[in-house]
Amino acid sequence: LLDNAVKYSTDRQEIxxxxxxxxTTVEIAIQDFGEGMSQEDKQKVFGRFYRVDKARSRQKGGNGLGLSIAKQLVDSYKGRIYVESVLHHGSIFYVEFPILLDKAEIEKNKKKVLTKNL
Known part of the structure; x- marks a missing residue:
């Protein structure tokens, strides 16, 4: 995700x-200010060998497997990966992972927060 963000943030080189x-979850968000993508591309971008812009992608390298592999890894950890994007304005990729605690630990943590806020 970081490699893609660097590759595609061409005009505004910032991530x-x-x-x-x-x-219950940890969320990581990676935002680039690159080319962005259409609604159609957003639905396909995690597919194997899919490239948003075939001509530019060849210049930047890669084979269209990175996001597919990222999705498989995230899925294997019971997480979720998705993208928000606006064409010509960049993308934000989100990765969410569950925090694996037993129920007693979750309740204990909730009570700490509640009493701290009172």
Whole structure:
């Protein structure tokens, strides 16, 4: 995801990375300010060998497997990966992973937060 963000942030060479957590998930967001993609591309981008812009992709290297592999890895950890994108304005890729705690640990953490906020 980071490699793609660097490759496709051509005009505005900047990437934003954010990490957040809740009681049950950890979320990582990677934002680039590159070419972005259409709604149709967003639905296909995690498919094997899919490339958004065939002509430009050849210049940048790669074979269209990176996002497919990322999706398989995230899925194998019971996570979720998705993208928000606007054509010509960049993309934000989100990766969410569950935090694996037993129910007693979750309740204990919730009580800590509730009493801390009171």
């Amino acid at each position: 934003h990375i954010a990490v957040s957590a809740s009681f």
